[in-house]
Amino acid sequence: MTTTNEATLRRDLAAAYRLAAMFGWDDTLYTHFSARLPGEEPRFLINPFGLFFEEVKASDLIIVDMHGRVIEGKADYNVAGFTIHSAVHMAREDAHCVIHTHTLAGMAVAAADKGLLQLNQINAEFHQRVGYHTYEGIALDLGERERLVASLDNNIALILRHHGLLSVGASVADAFYVMYYLNKACEIQLSAAALQGVSEMPEALSRHACEQFQGAEGQRQLLWEAWLRKLDRECPDYKN
Template sequence: MMATEAELRRDLAASYRLAAMLGWEDTIYTHFSVRLPGEGEPRFLINPFGYMFDEIRASDLIVVDVNGKVVDGDAKYNPAGFTIHSAVHMAREDAHCVIHTHTLPGMAVAACDKGLLTLNQISAEFYNRVGYHPYEGVAFNLEERERIQQSLGDNIALILQSHGLLSVGETIADAFQVMYYLNKACEIQLAAAQMAALTQVSEIPESLAQYVCGQFKATESERQMVWQAWLRKLDRIDPSYKD
């Protein structure tokens, strides 16, 4: 059953609040979006520019079309955020939700020549499932959208080199879970790099990484269960995201 706009607003606002709680926010920068149901060109919910993640409510979210028009809401959006999110929504009908972050571990791995390494069970989930997009400067140029689409391909995540992380999912629960563990994999890599001067750091062999990645794919339905647990936690802390 397809989620209603009210449900999508609630869940997207929840994802912002949870991101703030987890330390993912970058003041008023970075952005999460979700595509709204309906025929025709995609329209999506995104955060109004100027809001901290911990203050976003369901009613604050604005609706933008892929031509850059705000069709519902009295606020502006981040232009670079529009470029990135509209690119994905235009190309991937299955990527209903798009999450983009500038976390310290994510930006550290985005600065590495070899990108994300398969160092741990968590990073094995992303074996051959992450794209890489070369840095072109702040994403104000709409012509970059086509190149972002090509870099993402059919992957569940994208590392924007010299920039940050991006995850996609059929639902907000999916994209949030992908980002949570992608960021965790980057944290592991950052910690391992700090120990590399003292001990050898080893990658999981490719054949085993592929096997473990398949195991993770078989449990993806559990993301909805995890998301409900996140919502219960947020409700205990501050349910005002629903307003």
């Protein structure tokens, strides 16, 4: 990932915003995705506050350092977004991309006593790979960063109680894949809640399926390239 240039990171992160809008993950002006830039000084790309996800272009993304200073760009950022994303980028060397959403299904599961259940093959991909963070209010207190990181630990995703979802990845493609299927797992759980007689998968079977998913993680890039082709057909200006 360290060899990925800024132009490619901008394109991929802008693509993630457009795809999120396409999938209905946006929350008006709120929530945020980030990508850490290569270099000795930690800095990351994030959306400027005030744009809908469907409007974000590669050139719109601003660069912020870990002290909260806008290094490049003519706009400001969501303060809560800085708290969350800087926390993860500072603590997790492997978390080059961080995605945070407020989807209906994600927020519903974030309010569930037992969190994410093992109801389906898709849910099994997250077996013992999701952390949980207790809600502390809107993330404006930089002191929360240490607790966020502790809650995330070495997991690929975090369920923010009474708030939403967060995913991390070694690339935008990885983090977006994780969020796509984590949100799908939450949608499955939300739909299953209306049924009677729903049961969870046995722990051993969930663990086995999760290991199988991990063995196929190389396929994520193929899916990302397919999503980029979809954007190139439907809204190619995201690259501008």
